[in-house]
Amino acid sequence: MPLSRIYKLHISPDRKYVKVLKNLLGFVPGNLSLYKMAFRHKSIALVLKNGSKNNNERLEFLGDAVLGSVVAEVLFKLYPYKDEGFLTEMRSKIVRRANLNQLGRKLGFDELIEFDKKAINISAKHSSLLGDAFESLVGAVYLDKGYDFTKDFITQRIIKPHIDIHQLELTETNFKSKLIEWCQRHSKDISFEPIENIEGDNDKLFSVQVLIDGEAMASGIDYNKKNAEKIAAEKTCEMVGI
């Protein structure tokens, strides 16, 4: 065991925190301040002298991108005969905010995140603090250990034990029916209205607008009308928080 590892786990004043992280991550973190940053929500962050904010939002930006790339490769290799439409849909199923929130909860992030407990209810079902922190953690691991390590971490430590990809493949998330059911439950009228069709270089683009009780919600665009509806429905589900 190298000395720095012994120091971090047994001597350093942060040794308790290092052990918690080691249990979570499966490895001893190198640069501890990155991980502390990953779990610092903007609600308690200070604005530093140089004008930057000492919270996890920048790491979330980076981690979101790295996670998207790793998941893209996992799917690309897992499904060698599926087209990019299928891959895109599978990825969005995996990295949906609701899933990442759930994942953060499973991993015990509610104990790790520093946030303003008076202002925020982290137990709220749709609290995105947990999913945001998961992405930030990916950013921290990437900066600390590099891409290949992060890829292994995500595949071995996150996807394998926590995400059943083939199950996700089967459980088609039908956002359109989900949205229609939600509207029925809340006695709201819903309609999918075609809006301007755009003539592209080669193909015809369809645009669809979701209206709920006559109010415009999200819209979707695709070369296929059904897909445009699906996109609009998915975005509207995000908007209304279902």
Add this chain to the structure above:
Amino acid sequence: MPLSRIYKLHISPDRKYVKVLKNLLGFVPGNLSLYKMAFRHKSIALVLKNGSKNNNERLEFLGDAVLGSVVAEVLFKLYPYKDEGFLTEMRSKIVRRANLNQLGRKLGFDELIEFDKKAINISAKHSSLLGDAFESLVGAVYLDKGYDFTKDFITQRIIKPHIDIHQLELTETNFKSKLIEWCQRHSKDISFEPIENIEGDNDKLFSVQVLIDGEAMASGIDYNKKNAEKIAAEKTCEMVGI
């Protein structure tokens, strides 16, 4: 010079193609079939026996993700004091389809892409074949050489010589004024209408809908009303092809 390199550059029946790629990429490609695939547009691709399509769309999916991740890191490190909103905006300026198309043209992709010349006009200003192929190429380099190599390739061979990041930072793409000007030029009425405001856990979300001649175009959502308008304007610019 290793034997395989001598073979590829001087003896192989593909030696001419290998030299073209070497000039473009700055290195001798390993797995040539990946690069051939990257330049094969769906308009001429065959459907293989297993149902998969022999074209660049899957590589584009992967390359888009890898490119997004590399550009995220470049910006994260280049701007240590800027917040994630700035980083997100800068990235979308860099990887906008119009920019990638222009990049593909600069790099001479029009000579390399295989496509159905009868059906498609690759010179058309908005032809996305070139940008799509650029992303596919990134996917091919990644599978051939790994992440760190691809990161070097993108930063040294693409960003440094072809993309002036600081210039992009200054030339704020004001999609709202761009859109308003376009509407004036085409004698169309434009308005930005607030739609349902969503009460989140902590913050208030604003939704804005763009209407052109009374028809709903794209919408935008953000915690800040101005940003919601900006997002809606940018998406509408993409829709109408400006």
